Amino acid sequence: MSATHADPRPHPESVTGFVADTITFSNVDGPGNRFVVFLQGCNFDCVACHNPQTIPLAQGDHFRTSVAEILERIRPAEPFLGGITVSGGEATLQLDFVEALFTAVKADPQLSRLTCFVDSNGSLDDAGWQRLRPVMDGAMIDLKCFDDEIHRSMTGQSNADVLHSIEMLAGWGVLDEVRLLILHGVNDSASLLRRTGEWLASVDPAMRVKVIGFRAHGARPHQPPLVEPTVGELTTAAANLQVAALNLCIV
Ligand code: SF4
Numbered sequence: 001m002s003a004t005h006a007d008p009r010p011h012p013e014s015v016t017g018f019v020a021d022t023i024t025f026s027n028v029d030g031p032g033n034r035f036v037v038f039l040q041g042c043n044f045d046c047v048a049c050h051n052p053q054t055i056p057l058a059q060g061d062h063f064r065t066s067v068a069e070i071l072e073r074i075r076p077a078e079p080f081l082g083g084i085t086v087s088g089g090e091a092t093l094q095l096d097f098v099e100a101l102f103t104a105v106k107a108d109p110q111l112s113r114l115t116c117f118v119d120s121n122g123s124l125d126d127a128g129w130q131r132l133r134p135v136m137d138g139a140m141i142d143l144k145c146f147d148d149e150i151h152r153s154m155t156g157q158s159n160a161d162v163l164h165s166i167e168m169l170a171g172w173g174v175l176d177e178v179r180l181l182i183l184h185g186v187n188d189s190a191s192l193l194r195r196t197g198e199w200l201a202s203v204d205p206a207m208r209v210k211v212i213g214f215r216a217h218g219a220r221p222h223q224p225p226l227v228e229p230t231v232g233e234l235t236t237a238a239a240n241l242q243v244a245a246l247n248l249c250i251v
Pocket residue numbers: 042043044045046048049050051052054055088089090121155
């Protein structure tokens with residue numbers, strides 16, 4: 001007689017995560033109209049963070065939300081959505097929750113057509129991305145700076161894992177976009193941006209790259225004050241970045 005073993009993993013809908021907020025419609029968090037889940041907690045401490053309230057790894061019960069609750073928030077909006085995106089904070093710090101959410105969406109008769117995207121700082125390691133790979137349709141990765149020393153000064157962390165994530169996700173064909181936040185006087189020197197563009201084009205000559213100008217609104221005070229790039233400075237930054245057929249846009 002053969003023994004049967006029950007799957008020890010919890011049902012995906014019962015998995016809980018620490019959710020800072022959800023928004024029903026966004027057109028800046030991946031392709032089309034998307035439902036966005038902002039997860040609480042980040043392993044970077046970016047000087048230019050626009051959501052600093054999502055950085056602390058606060059795990060109070062008021063943040064705890066089940067996958068089933070998120071599915072119920074998505075359902076009324078489903079006819080108007082192209083997909084869902086997990087963001088943060090850094091969503092991949094809560095890998096169990098993200099994996100369970102995407103698994104549940106894909107198993108749900110009403111929601112299974114929705115694509116599942118991750119908006120990430122790129123710090124997740126290979127094993128983590130491998131876990132998400134079967135249920136993830138795409139990822140947007142922030143590259144704060146190609147230069148590791150400047151990256152550390154901007155985020156408190158090395159960019160080694162970020163660069164590796166970009167290469168790996170592009171190789172899998174699921175890298176939707178790289179975002180580069182321009183902090184004038186910090187990460188926008190012409191030579192640095194040229195090196196950045198050359199590296200990005202070496203990974204994928206047609207990579208989509210979004211060049212985003214830093215905006216002080218929502219960011220924490222900093223000494224010396226962080227400088228918003230002008231339209232002209234942003235255009236110059238994009239021109240310095242542009243090599244090969246990189247698919248650049250400026251926002
Ligand atoms: S990675 Fe994103 S959420 Fe985390 S500190 Fe940086 S800007 Fe903020």
